[in-house]
Amino acid sequence: SSPLSCPTEAHKGGVLLYTSDVLTVVPRPDLDMYSPKKVESIFIEIINDKTKNDIIGVTYRHHSIDKSDFINFHCTPLIDKLNSEKNKNIFIAGDLNFNLLNCNTDLDTSEFFELLTSNMLLPSISLPTRVTNTTGTLIDNIFTNTVNLDSISGNLGVGISDHLPSFLIIPRSNQNHLPKIHNLFKRNIKHLNHDQLRKDLKLINGLKQLI
Numbered sequence: 649s650s651p652l653s654c655p656t657e658a659h660k661g662g663v664l665l666y667t668s669d670v671l672t673v674v675p676r677p678d679l680d681m682y683s684p685k686k687v688e689s690i691f692i693e694i695i696n697d698k699t700k701n702d703i704i705g706v707t708y709r710h711h712s713i714d715k716s717d718f719i720n721f722h723c724t725p726l727i728d729k730l731n732s733e734k735n736k737n738i739f740i741a742g743d744l745n746f747n748l749l750n751c752n753t754d755l756d757t758s759e760f761f762e763l764l765t766s767n768m769l770l771p772s773i774s775l776p777t778r779v780t781n782t783t784g785t786l787i788d789n790i791f792t793n794t795v796n797l798d799s800i801s802g803n804l805g806v807g808i809s810d811h812l813p814s815f816l817i818i819p820r821s822n823q824n825h826l827p828k829i830h831n832l833f834k835r836n837i838k839h840l841n842h843d844q845l846r847k848d849l850k851l852i853n854g855l856k857q858l859i
Contacts, residue, residue, distance in 0.1 A: 652692060656708075658685040663706040663742065665690050672696075679705060679729055681722045686713035689742070699820070700737050703730070707742035715746065715756035719763060727767050731842070738769065741790040743811065748786045749776070762849045767842065768793045772801040772816045779812065790816045 652675060656662035667673045672695040679691035689707040696702065709718055730738055746757045748771060764770075769791040776784030788811055790801065796818050803812035 652690050654680070654682065654688045654690045656685070656688055658710060658712075661685075661688055661708050661710055663688050663690050663708050665692065665704070665706045667692065667694070676703065676705075679703070679726060681707060681726055683713065683722070686710050687718065687722050693736075700735055702737045702739065703733060704739045705741070707740060707744060709743070709745045711745060715760070719756065719760055723760065723763060727763060727769075730769075731767060737792070737794045739790060739792045739794070739816070740764075740769065741788075741814070741816075743788045745787050748789065749784075759850075762846070764791050766845050766849060768837065770795075772799070773803065773814050775803060777803055777812050777814055778810055780810065788812075788814050790814055792816065794818055 651664050651666045653664045654662060674693045674695060676691040676693050679689075681687045681689040687707070687709055689705055691703065691705040694702040694704065744760075746760045747754070748757065748761060751758050751761050761771075770793070772790045772792060773786065773788065776786050777788035778785045799816065799818045801814070801816040803814050806813065
């Protein structure tokens with residue numbers, strides 16, 4: 649099908665999202681994050697007849713925007729909107745330029761990681777996605793609230809650019825695959841106080857810095 653896109657006003661950037669013709673896709677511009685030459689994104693919702701709807705977003709954060717500004721003025725409002733979406737699968741992919749390998753040493757990266765994970769959006773990629781002769785950084789990811797132990801994710805070792813393409817495959821409940829037995833325990837977050845959790849995480853992080 650025709651791609652949905654958010655062009656860029658910078659020399660590099662922009663996002664593009666392709667979907668299958670067999671899917672019922674609704675654009676979600678109310679979720680889009682955009683600031684010229686700073687942040688670009690595109691969000692859609694896939695309408696499913698018998699299962700939860702899927703909200704999918706692709707985002708690029710330019711280096712020109714301060715990490716803290718991105719967290720406070722773009723990421724946090726997006727998370728607040730997504731929290732009002734009840735009973736939906738959420739996927740946020742893209743190059744967010746936060747190196748998750750530095751969570752323990754960079755305060756902004758730690759705050760970004762805690763913001764997403766405290767709202768049950770977990771990273772599906774754990775290995776470096778941009779590799780050079782001397783460095784490896786984990787700056788591309790696919791964050792999701794969907795927990796499926798049969799999911800497959802990773803990076804493709806192809807030379808399209810200096811970033812490795814990331815992927816996440818989640819089998820549908822009606823797809824044929826070998827049955828597996830899992831002990832999966834899910835925490836009930838119906839009455840979770842998100843504001844208090846963020847305060848507790850910041851307090852814990854502050855104590856770690858003192859130690």
